[in-house]
Amino acid sequence: MEEEIKAEFRKSGFALDGDEDEILRKCLTFCINYSLTPSDLVSSWEVYYLNRLLNGSTVQNAEMDGFLLHLQNVVKESIITEEPDLHIYSSKDVDMILNNEDEYVREETIGTPTNKLYSLSSEQFDYEHQPNGSAYSSGKPSNVITPFGQRREKFAVKYSINQLSTEENGKKELVAEDSEDDFLKKVKTRERCSMVVHGTKPEPNCRFMYDRTEDRFRALESRIRRHTSAFVASGVHKDLMDPTVASQQKSIFAVGMICCDGEGHLNDKSILLQSSAECSGGQRVRLDLQRLSQFSIFPGQVVGIEGNNPSGHCLIASKIIDSIPVSVPADVSLRPVKRQALNQGTQLTDPSSSDEELSVIIAAGPFTTTDNLFFEPLTELLAYASRKTPQLLILLGPFVDSEHPEIRRGATDRSFDEIFHVEIMRKLRDYVDYLGDAARVVLVPSIRDANHDFVFPQPGFDIPSSNLNNQITNLTNPGIFEANQVKVGCCTVDILKQLSGEEMSRNPSNGIPSDRMSRLAYHILSQRSFYPLYPPAEDVPLDFSLAPDTLHFSLIPDILVLPSDMKYFVKVVSGGGRNDGEEQVKCICINPGRLAKGECAGTFVELHYNGDPDTASASIIGI
Structure with missing residues (x-):
């Protein structure tokens, strides 16, 4: 039969690679397990060959495992076509049976587990309120058992x-x-x-x-200006400064949006503060939070910052205010x-x-x-x-x-x-x-x-x-x-x-989570x-x-x-x-x-x- 398989491959224009004996042995096993003739086997290989878009006309041993899966799927589909009511069990079914083994598996008659499951399904969806006989219906066949319907704890x-x-x-x-x-x-x-x-x-x-770039700019600018107006209206911080301007000795207060310098997540070296276009022309300045024992920030957050900018290139924060005053x-x-x-x-x-x-x-x-x-x-x-x-x-x-x-x-x-x-x-x-x-x-x-x-x-x-x-x-x-x-x-x-x-957050130094x-x-x-x-x-x-x-x-x-x-x-x-x-x-x-x-x-x-x-x-x- 191996010679017949080899002859059928040659007749269809396929050659076997160096491991010819191993390929023929596996093909013979496929014919025996799935009741195939050499002609049927080669026909299935042609379908597999076209579906996988394989190059060349050589049958390789490395493709035998994939060819086996193809044969199994073909047989499975043919069985389902002939017997449409047949259920092919999967790992989910096995897990469901094992998890409920103590409740449903008994040493009784063969039909008993099925009867119990059907009874459970009927009870699960027999709801208290059913006006017109249809309300709250789950819309599923009464003989279908679902994992949700089999749950034990309710409400x-x-x-x-x-x-x-x-x-x-x-x-x-x-x-x-x-x-x-x-x-x-x-x-x-x-x-x-x-x-x-x-x-x-x-x-x-x-x-x-x-949406356009202008729409995004206006929306972000509106958020910064809204927070700025709220801080000014509270009366706590009246003098708002440009955070990009050098201030060696004087402490300033600025409002801006947290940004990240580049792609990726925030870190100590990538924090930027973008102020409003009215205050700083929309320029960004690097923000240093090393002096703060506690903070929680993210990109897009609008905050108030107290600190100083000695060189004009880095704003060293001494206090961060992350919420709008309630009194506004x-x-x-x-x-x-x-x-x-x-x-x-x-x-x-x-x-x-x-x-x-x-x-x-x-x-x-x-x-x-x-x-x-x-x-x-x-x-x-x-x-x-x-x-x-x-x-x-x-x-x-x-x-x-x-x-x-x-x-x-x-x-x-x-x-x-x-x-x-x-x-x-x-x-x-x-x-x-x-x-x-x-x-x-x-x-x-x-x-x-x-x-x-x-x-x-x-x-x-x-x-x-x-x-x-x-x-x-x-x-x-x-x-x-x-x-x-x-x-x-x-x-x-x-x-x-x-x-x-x-x-990005830093917890208090006292270690309280x-x-x-x-x-x-x-x-x-x-x-x-x-x-x-x-x-x-x-x-x-x-x-x-x-x-x-x-x-x-x-x-x-x-x-x-x-x-x-x-x-x-x-x-x-x-x-x-x-x-x-x-x-x-x-x-x-x-x-x-x-x-x-x-x-x-x-x-x-x-x-x-x-x-x-x-x-x-x-x-x-x-x-």
Whole structure:
């Protein structure tokens, strides 16, 4: 048979290399294992030869391993074609079986494990609230078992502040739900909260990718001048000097933006300070921080510097002020008439609602696991929210995640808009229909949304809300709104992770460790900007021509939501007053984590705000 194989290769114009005996021996093994004739084997080699774009017509021994994989794939595809219901097991299936061996593998009849799995799947998605028989449906076949559906811990409290929780088996769990029926729960639904959206730009269907160098210059210059005006208005620092001018003995005060001398991360030798064009013509000067025992800086940060410049080439800092004084008046960039018009256009008020009290559930995408597009985590979140009846549900993108494996490789037969409207909007409409007029939902898009504009700042979703009684609000990214006079800021770009990668800090000499998550959130508050980093990260499509004022906020919000791939947290952070003994202004900074992490469940946040960040109660809950 080896001679026949050799003859078939020659007939097709292929010659064997020096290791002819080894090649023929392997080819004979392939024929026996896969029931191939010499002619079939050579035909398969021709396909492999063309697919791999091999040079020359010599069959080499080094190609035998790749040829074997090719044969295995051909056989596998032929089996699947003949038996479409056959499941080819992979390493994921093996891991799933091994991890659940104690629960599902029994020495019983062969059909028992399958029956148990089917029973589990049916129970997982038999939710309490199913109006019209379809609400909260996961959209998956009832006989499909997913890793998410097989999780054992549901709605476990990962972390909480100012809130008591029960503990069972050494793990924090939520207090058991009461046994009230659906009718009583709907009667006890909370009052409808008021809603005011601050700013609506950029607007849907806006033109982007047209920013110019002038737009970037104006935006950066505006940030430096805004900070300069704030320092002057505070009365603490009146005489601002040019940091590039030599000052051998006199100590000066200057305001500028931290820059890096070249590519790469900041280090002791690469720190530059760029002042405003009005003060120094936009020139940069090297900044020396050796005298400081503690600091935390990053590219794009606007700071105040006290120090002296003996030679005119290097500013030696003796003090760094990294936050705007709290005592400065509110920003006047948005004129009162314009602000009032925006409020009238977007305010949805209810005079009977309680002021500065708010119950809210916050969750950030992805809202489906990476192994399917069933959106099971979102389904369970809405079922939980239907039981808890919060006044507000804040959902932050991505909703149709462009990084999802099936979306990335185009394996779905539905358009991105169809997935969004069927899997997201239909479930949200069922949710608000069930809870009634008191339910409110805020949607914030992400640059990872495959069905939305890839630009930052980002317009809100263009979704008609006339038939929803204004219960679903589409917010820009970033965006600020007020609910019951509680000011909430949201931004879905992972600025915390990006700042973490660019930050350069020095801890106090006494060795006391600093809370890094609080420090990163403090940078956002102290800079009064949702995205103070410059240059931006490579994957952020920052467009300075598109409503640059959207990135800026004049007053510190009561709640700041910053979803990130970093570890979830809820922290009360001082947004100012850290310098010169000013009174502290506090803000609740929240990273709810991701609702879905790979093939596993993620986390979300349940928050009860009652007028003071220090007394607010919050829980990070694992779904």
